[in-house]
Amino acid sequence: MRVLSYAPMTISDAFPVLVNRLSRVAHAMQFSNGLNPAQWEALRYLDRANRYSSTPSALADYLGTTKGTVSQTLIALESKGLVRRDRCPDDRRSIILTITDLGRQVLAEDPLCQVYAATEKVPESQREQLADVMRSILDDLCVRHNASQFGVCGDCCHLDGGDCEGGGTCGVTGDPLDANDLERICIDFSSGSSVTRPVPK
Ligand code: SF4
Incomplete structure (x- = not known):
């Protein structure tokens, strides 16, 4: 894999080049252990998704792909014994996905x-700053493009009466949330930034 070096360029020119190059390198790295990038991302997602988000449609939303494509990914993961698909006990038409041991x-x-x-x-302090900047970029782009943000309860504007230590209620479903719930990513998450800005041409 070749690593490119760049002549000096403006910071606004460097951002798209670096993001695109990083994403391509990361994509190539994920053809490993007999899996492809979509299968790895599905495993990461299902390891962290909460009870409202462990569905094929939420996974398709997270991956930014169609239900048909996600279905192929799930068939491959299920055949390898990495994911389980079960009927939801409350709604037999719905499927609940679970990552296996x-x-x-x-x-x-x-x-x-x-x-x-x-x-x-x-x-370490710069790593934390870098993670915060990447979160901020992702959050902004999701709002601009009307994409689901996906995040955890502790950062969600719908969390009532809780904090990152535990407890609280989901303002969307009215369900109580325990400490384990608060660490899981959710399709209904909102940072509270609801203004939809136009996508630059
Ligand atoms: S508080 Fe937000 S992130 Fe947590 S379950 Fe409710 S909608 Fe999802």
Whole structure:
């Protein structure tokens, strides 16, 4: 895999080039352990999704793809024993997805862990700042493009009476949330930034 170096360019020129190059390198790294990038991302998602979000349609939304494409991904993961598909007990037409123990074992070898390892020379405070900046960029782009934001309860404007330590109620469903729920990503998450801005041409 070749690493490109760039002549000096403005910061606004550098951003799209670096994001695109990073995403292509990350994409290529994820053809490993017999899985492809979509299958790895589905495993990551299902390992962290909450009870409202462990469905094929939520996964399709997260991956930014169609239900048909997600169905192929799920068939492949199920055939390898990494994901289970069950009928929802409350609604037999709905499917609930669960990552299996084997799926979690495979996820422990996530090739994208190399991305964090590649920052080992960066001081911890700068790593945290970098993560905050990436979250902010993602949040902004999701709002601009009317895409589901996906996030955790602790950062969600719908969380009533809770904090990141535990407890609280979901303002969307009215369900109580425990400490475990608060760490899971949710399709109904909203940062509260509801103004839809036009996509620049
Ligand atoms: S509080 Fe927000 S993130 Fe948490 S379950 Fe409700 S909608 Fe989802």
